[in-house]
Amino acid sequence: MNIRIYGKNETITRIDIHGAVRDTVTTTCLDWPSGISVTRGRELIYSDNNSRTVTIVRHGKSETLITTPQGWRPLTLCCTSSGDILVHVYTGSGRQKKNKIIRYQGQNMKEEITKDGQGNSIFKDGKYSLCMSENNNGDVCVSDLNVDTVVVVDKTGRIRFRYDGAPARREKSFDPRGIVTDALSQIIVTDYNNDCLHVLDQDGQFLRCVDDCGLEKPVRLSVDSEGRLWVVSGKSGEIKVIEYL
Missing domain, CATH: 2.120.10.30 (TolB, C-terminal domain)
Incomplete structure (x- = not known):
């Protein structure tokens, strides 16, 4: 079993259970990835909140898969069993930062997870990420x-x-x-x-x-x-x- 890890640099590394490095991907991020996940087809994806993009790595090359709506930046990611991609996006900064989750089917926005049945925000405003x-x-x-x-x-x-x-x-x-x-x-x-x-x-x-x-x-x-x-x-x-x- 291998797992992918990342930190405050441009690389994403795959390691085995003994900690040995299996391979490394150099991302296109200006700073470092905001979030990573693996698709149903075992392809690596990562988000970059500077460029507002989610990128997929195919055959060793990075391709832009999703560009989030104007003013909204991506953070954490989650790939679903159906093949959809959940993206936590935010706008604003600090304690006034607004959070929501967008479900994408391929490159297309499918729905937003934002409000409950009474019109209240499901997730709270604030500076921290949502993990999914x-x-x-x-x-x-x-x-x-x-x-x-x-x-x-x-x-x-x-x-x-x-x-x-x-x-x-x-x-x-x-x-x-x-x-x-x-x-x-x-x-x-x-x-x-x-x-x-x-x-x-x-x-x-x-x-x-x-x-x-x-x-x-x-x-x-x-x-x-x-x-x-x-x-x-x-x-x-x-x-x-x-x-x-």
Whole structure:
């Protein structure tokens, strides 16, 4: 199993479970990628908030796939099982930054995930990114760092539930960052403040915390085909591989 990683430079690197570098892609980003993902066809995509583009790497060459609407810049990405691409976009800056998610089918905008059934904004304004993952039932699971809440919406954009970390009864306040879903449709989210992972079922019921693996300030994470979690420490930058099932 290999995983792709990136940081504050122009490259995206693929490493194996032993940390050995398998290959490196040099992006076209002015600074560094804002987000990365892999399509259903196993092609790498990355976002660049300077150029407002999402780029796909095909046969070693970078091609612009999506240009976000004028005034909106892309950050995190998520590729769905249907082949759609979810793009977190923002406009403005600081605490006034507005956030929404756009679903693209190829290069074409399919829909926006912005408002609930009552016309209220699903995601809060603020300076932080939204982290996303699609569950097996088509739900879009979002870690909204601006309100320290996990928000899950169904295929139609209707809010199914919110999770605020309270059922876990941790010592410090819930501070969600990265989020993934696994083969069992469980939702796993990092908790930066409490050095642990929260595991929920697909309906938002708290199952347990993973807090016995020596995690330090976990931020992003990914799940591989063997069901292992690759968790990035926000303190050291190290990646820890966890067999949690």
